[in-house]
Amino acid sequence: MVTAIGFEGSANKLGVGIVKDGKILANCRRTYITPPGEGFLPRETAEHHQENIHAVMREAFAESGLSPRDIDVINLDIEMGRLITKAKNPTVLYVSGGNTQIIAYSRQRYRIFGETIDIAVGNCLDRFARVLKLSNAPSPGYNIEQAAKKGKKYLHLPYSVKGMDVSFSGILSYMEDKITELLKEYTPEDLCYSLQETVFAMLVEITERAMAHCGSDEVSTKSKFYIGSPCRICSSPGIVDVHGRC
Known part of the structure; x- marks a missing residue:
C-alpha cells in the first residue's frame, strides 16, 4: 500500500x-x-x-x-479522482482564479483542447464579488453561489464561446460598467444568479464539445472554486463527474 x-x-x-x-x-x-x-x-x-x-x-x-x-x-495531480472512481478516460475541466482549460489525453500526451482567451472564470467571479462587496470568507465564488440561490430574475448577459474557447472579460466589463443601473432593476442575488448560470452554461458547452471530440463519457472537474458545486457539472446530460462527490 x-x-x-x-x-x-x-x-x-x-x-x-x-x-x-x-x-x-x-x-x-x-x-x-x-x-x-x-x-x-x-x-x-x-x-x-x-x-x-x-x-x-x-x-x-x-x-x-x-x-x-x-x-x-x-x-502532484492532473486528473483528480481517478484512483477512487476508476475513471478510464476523463476530460479535465480545469478552472481556477488563473486558469480555464479543457484538457484531455489524446495520441500519447495531454492536450489543451480549449481555454479562455482572456481572463479565467475564477478571476471573473472574484472581481464581480468585489463589485458587490461580497465577503471573501470562505471564498468569493462560494458567496456568489449562495446569493445566486436566492435570485429569481434572470438577466441575459454576453455569451462568448467559439469552438472550445471561451471569453469572460465581456461579461465582467458589462456588469462593472452597468452595475449602478442594473441594481435599480435587479437585486444583487439576481445578478449573482445570472452571472453564475451564464458562465456555467459556457463551461458545460465547451466540456461537452471536448468530450464528443475525444470520445469520452467522463469529466474530472479540477477546480479551486465552485460554480453551483460539482454536482451541477455531473447533473448535465452525458456528463459523469469522477470526483465522486455527487
Whole structure:
C-alpha cells in the first residue's frame, strides 16, 4: 500500500492531504482571507502560506496518525479522482482564479483542447464579488453561489464561446460598467444568479464539445472554486463527474 502526501498552494488556499491506498487520512487547510471588496496580493499570500505550512503539515500528520517516515511519495495531480472512481478516460475541466482549460489525453500526451482567451472564470467571479462587496470568507465564488440561490430574475448577459474557447472579460466589463443601473432593476442575488448560470452554461458547452471530440463519457472537474458545486457539472446530460462527490 502506497502512502502519499500532497501539498496545495493555489492562490489564497493552502492545504496538506495524506492518502493511503485510495483512502483519505487527512485533508487540512488554511485560507488567506482579505476584507470584502479587496483581492489578495501575491506577496502577502506567500507570507501567509510560509507562516502556516508547517502547522498545517503537523495537523495533517496528527489527523492521519502517521509520521514523515510513513510517507512513500509526494503527489502532484492532473486528473483528480481517478484512483477512487476508476475513471478510464476523463476530460479535465480545469478552472481556477488563473486558469480555464479543457484538457484531455489524446495520441500519447495531454492536450489543451480549449481555454479562455482572456481572463479565467475564477478571476471573473472574484472581481464581480468585489463589485458587490461580497465577503471573501470562505471564498468569493462560494458567496456568489449562495446569493445566486436566492435570485429569481434572470438577466441575459454576453455569451462568448467559439469552438472550445471561451471569453469572460465581456461579461465582467458589462456588469462593472452597468452595475449602478442594473441594481435599480435587479437585486444583487439576481445578478449573482445570472452571472453564475451564464458562465456555467459556457463551461458545460465547451466540456461537452471536448468530450464528443475525444470520445469520452467522463469529466474530472479540477477546480479551486465552485460554480453551483460539482454536482451541477455531473447533473448535465452525458456528463459523469469522477470526483465522486455527487
